[in-house]
Every structure is written in structure tokens, then in C-alpha cells.
Amino acid sequence: MSPNATLKSLSEDLAHGRTTSRALVEACLQRIEDPAGEGRRAFIAADRETALAQADAMDRLRAVGAEPSRYAGIPISIKDLFDVRGQVTKAGAKVLSEAKPATEDAPAVARLRSAGFVLIGRANMSEFAFSGLGLNPHFDTPRNPWDRKTGRVPGGSTSGGAVSVVDGMAYATLGTDTGGSCRIPAAFTGIVGFKPTARRVPTDGAVPLSTSLDSVGPLARSVACCAALDAVIADSSLGNIVRASIEGLRLAVPNTLVLDRMDATVSADFDRALSVLSRAGARITKIDIPEFADIARINAKGGFAAAESFAWHRDLLNRYPDRYDPRIKMRIERGQQMSAADYIDLQAARKAYIAGVTRRIRDFDAILFPTVPIVAPAISELNDDQSFTDQNLLVLRNSTTINLLDGCAISIPMHRQGDAPTGLTIAGLPGHDTAVFSVSSGIENLLR
Numbered sequence: 442m443s444p445n446a447t448l449k450s451l452s453e454d455l456a457h458g459r460t461t462s463r464a465l466v467e468a469c470l471q472r473i474e475d476p477a478g479e480g481r482r483a484f485i486a487a488d489r490e491t492a493l494a495q496a497d498a499m500d501r502l503r504a505v506g507a508e509p510s511r512y513a514g515i516p517i518s519i520k521d522l523f524d525v526r527g528q529v530t531k532a533g534a535k536v537l538s539e540a541k542p543a544t545e546d547a548p549a550v551a552r553l554r555s556a557g558f559v560l561i562g563r564a565n566m567s568e569f570a571f572s573g574l575g576l577n578p579h580f581d582t583p584r585n586p587w588d589r590k591t592g593r594v595p596g597g598s599t600s601g602g603a604v605s606v607v608d609g610m611a612y613a614t615l616g617t618d619t620g621g622s623c624r625i626p627a628a629f630t631g632i633v634g635f636k637p638t639a640r641r642v643p644t645d646g647a648v649p650l651s652t653s654l655d656s657v658g659p660l661a662r663s664v665a666c667c668a669a670l671d672a673v674i675a676d677s678s679l680g681n682i683v684r685a686s687i688e689g690l691r692l693a694v695p696n697t698l699v700l701d702r703m704d705a706t707v708s709a710d711f712d713r714a715l716s717v718l719s720r721a722g723a724r725i726t727k728i729d730i731p732e733f734a735d736i737a738r739i740n741a742k743g744g745f746a747a748a749e750s751f752a753w754h755r756d757l758l759n760r761y762p763d764r765y766d767p768r769i770k771m772r773i774e775r776g777q778q779m780s781a782a783d784y785i786d787l788q789a790a791r792k793a794y795i796a797g798v799t800r801r802i803r804d805f806d807a808i809l810f811p812t813v814p815i816v817a818p819a820i821s822e823l824n825d826d827q828s829f830t831d832q833n834l835l836v837l838r839n840s841t842t843i844n845l846l847d848g849c850a851i852s853i854p855m856h857r858q859g860d861a862p863t864g865l866t867i868a869g870l871p872g873h874d875t876a877v878f879s880v881s882s883g884i885e886n887l888l889r
Contacts, residue, residue, distance in 0.1 A: 444472070444609020448666045451612060452511040455503065462496035462503075462514025462559060465612070469516045469561055472610045479608055482583040483601040485521050485531060487562030492516065495559040502557070512669065513557025518564040518602050518611035523547045524646040525560060532648040533566040533598075535579045536757055536764035547646025549615060549657050549674040556673045561611050565601030568769045570617060570650045571750065573625045573837040575600030576823065578766050585817050586630055587862050593817040596626030596836070603630045603660055613661035613670055619650045619746065621812075621840025623658040624852035628812035628864025633885075634660040635667040635851045635878075636843065638871045641675045649753055653745040653791075654844045664853060664882045671874070682875070685883040688722030691805045692880075698733040699810040699839045706856075707811050710863040714855045714888060715809070721887055726805070732797040733842050739790045740841075743775035748784050751776025768829060791845060798846050799870060807880045810839055812852040812864030839866065849874045851881045855888055 446454075454460045473480035473487050480487070499514035508514070519525060522532040524543035531537045546554060554560065565580050567573075575597030576582045583604040585593040595604050602614030603626035616623045618636035627634025635658045642657040649655055659670035668682045694700075694715065703711070719725055750773045751758075762770065802808050813836050823829045843850040843866075850868035867884060869877040 445662060446612065447662050448512055448515060448612065448669050451515050455514055456511065462499040463493065465514065466492050466496040466516050466559055466561065469610050469612075472608055473562065479583050479604055480610060482581045483565055483604040483608065483610060484518070484562045485533070485565050485580050485601070486528070492559055492561045499557050499559065508557055510556040510673075512673075515558055515613075516561040516611050517553060517558045518562055518605040518614040519550060519560055520599055520602050520614065520616045521563045521566050522570060522617060522648040523550050523615060525550055525563070528563065530648060532570065533568045533577050533580060534765070536761050543646070545646070548643040550646065552674050552676060553615065562605075564599070564605055564611075564614055567598035567600060567622075568766045569648065569750065569754075569773075570598035570619060570622055571746070571769045571772055572597045572833055573621055573840075574818075574823065574829070574833050575626060576820070576829075582820060584820075587817065592820045594629065594820055594823070596629035596813075596817065598622040599626050599634070599660060603627060603632060603634070606630075606632055606660055606662065613659055613666060615670075615674070616658055616660050617644075617647060617650075618656045618658050618840075618844070619654045620837045620844050623660055624812050624840050624850060624864065624866060625836055627660050627852045629817040629862060631854050631856065631862035632660055632662060633664055633667050633851065633853050634658065635671060636840075636849060637671060637675065637874050638849045639847055641671075641677075641849075641874060649749065651746040651749045653749060656844075664851065664878060664885045667851065668878045668882075671878075682878040682882050684886060685806070685879040687718060687883050687887055690718075690723040690807075690880060690883070692718065692723050692725050693728045693802055693805040693808045694725060695730045695733060695808060695810055696727050697730045698736075699814075699842065701814070702835060703811060703814040704816060706816050706861050707814055707863050710855045711811050711865070714865050717887055718884065725809075728801060730798060730801050732794050732801075735794065736841060736845060739787065739794065739845070742779050742783055743772070745787060747772060747776035748779045748787070749776070751779075768826065795846055803870060807867045807869050807877060810866050812839060812866045814839065816861040816863060843868050847871045849877050851877055853881060853885050853888070
């Protein structure tokens, strides 16, 4: 079975007896356990026996026509910050290594399990999801499948999950997105990542980064795969999306912020994507969104992530300060300096931001911009704190515009086969998830 298979093709192969869940799981486990592969870095834990037992159970159910869904038996990885009953939730951190195992699944995990997906392992991540680059000093950093010889970042924070999908160690992954953590690794590794409107999927049972910004979304091979997974974890009937016609689509490209500092590769790919869409009849309009330029001021004292993560971490930081990645610890501790008045001001600024951005984009079917303005940097370029900080802020910059909006967005590949992966973001207003999937499906079909 090809590691590039989609959920649709896998479900059809399972239904027609061309493969079995056990065969799929065994193939994924073989890739995870390959000493020459990235399994040891992409996964914090993989449970061979439990995964095989789940696979056998799904095969027995399908044999008697009792499979819980068409996707029953497909292996999926779970980001390490989600509770899975009987497992320790470390969130990519050393400080939680001795925590008690979870007593129940997070709701998103429970819904995947109920649909029959096989939970093949806990995927590595940036510590506490607090980085867009994907580095992890405790469990090592999964190498980006592109230019693995150089050793490039996978993108974060859903780093191991993205690598697990590209390398065929799972056919999808469950991630979170607070400032781009589904979309950035998707863009850097050449797959699809979706950030839903935050209220769409429960965040219970997941270690929080920012309760105001956190959202739960999938990474997979296609827009249709992400739509199917979103339907499961959102307990929604969306699932089968209607592909939008490109002709006549009203698409906005913001001039503000998101096109700044693009490298030559991303710029060329983005221009080519816009040209293809324009030739197909899309109506592309360049617009100013001055609110985007205001994000740096809004987040000057650390933003929601610093304030809300510090509230969650303060006891652990007092007891075990040396167990944190210093770069993550520094970002969390910024929240200690924020006052109640600062937090209230932050909420007011976000309200004004949402109102302003909404006025500017509500008449468009979607807005488009590069998911990340650069290709994945080499890990060796991030050894000093200043380089890490500069690159991390740049990588997070574009995607953060949608989290502050509480919009929905998807990143799809816009590069040519074999070239450095780059991502195109298609985004919409809060609650417009169905429309974003529809538009993205049409664009994906055109750019393939």
C-alpha cells in the first residue's frame, strides 16, 4: 500500500478486500521501527501490540459488516498533547514525563476511536506546542522529508505528526493549531493541514497553549482527507465536500504583512498559483488589511499565548524550572509580567481586530496568501537564540493572522513535484469552514 494513499482510496481498498487493517498497520509500524528512518524522532511512543489488536478488531468487524465507519482500521497518529486513556500525556515535554496516565480519551481522540481509526502512536511536537519550527531538545527533532541530508525543520508544533504522514508511518494525524501548528508543518512538508473555527472541535483533554486561540485540526494527504477527519472530530455531517468551480470565485490577496520577506522560491510558487487561478477564471483582488500590521503591537507583551500558558504552567515552573526548554520557558514567563489590565486590553484589541478584518474580507469567497514566506530552514541555522527567535516569529507571522481572527484556514501544497515544499493558505471568516473546504478543493484540483 502506497504511503501516499488517501483516506478515500484506503476506505475503498478496505471495503473491497484489497487490503486489511492489519496490513496497513504492519506497514506503518515497519516504517516507524526502521532504524534508518525518522520513526524514533517522529514518535514519542508507538504501541505495536495495541495497534495490531485494534487493527484485528476492525478487520473482524468489517468481515461481518459491522465496521463503525468506512474509515475503520486506518492508522492515524495523535499529537502528544492529547489525552489517550492509559497513556501519559507529555506534550513533548520532560517536565510531564512522570505525570499519571490519562483516565479517558480527549473528545477528539474518542471520536476518532469511535469511527474505528487505529491510534498508532503519540507524535512528537514542539514542547507545549510553543514554536512554529518544530524543534524539540528532549525527544529530538524529526527531520523534514525534503532535503533530509541537510536536516531541515519539519515545522511546528505538530512536527512529528506531519513527518509521520509524509513518511507513511500513519495516514493522517490529529494536531492542534494556536498560531499555525497544523498549517506550518503541512506547508513545510508538502501535505495539507486544516485549522477549523476554534469552537468547532472540543479542546478538552488537550494540554492548552492558549485557551483563547487553541483549535484542533487534522493533517493529511488531501483536502478531502482533512474534511473527512474534521467531520469526525467535529461530530459533523460535513464530510463529503462540494468542490467549488474556480470560474467567478472572488479571491482576495492581502497586500499587508503576509507578502513581506518572501524568499524567491515561495514568491515564484505563489505567483504561479495566482496565475493558474486567474487563467481559470478566478477574480483575484489585491486588498489592504491594515489590521494585520497591528498584530505586533497587540502581541507586544506576549499576547494570549504568554498570559494563558503562564497561568497553566506557573506551578510547574516554580517546582521544576530546569526541566523546561529554556527557549520555551522564556516565552511562557513573559505572561508573568502581564497585568489584568493588559489582558483586558488584549481582549478589546482582538475584538476590534476581528471587526476590522471582517469588514474587509466578508465580500470575498476566501483570502489567499503563502502559509509561510520561506522554505523550511536548516536546523543547523537555528543554534543561537536570536536566529531561533527571528525565524520562529517569521514562520508564525502569516498563520497567526487567522488565529487572532478565529477564522478557518487550510494550507495546501503549491510547489511543483520534487521542488522544495511550499504552502498556499485559503482562509475565511469564523464559521465558514464548509466554504473554505469547498474553495480549497477546487484550488487543489487545479494546482495538482
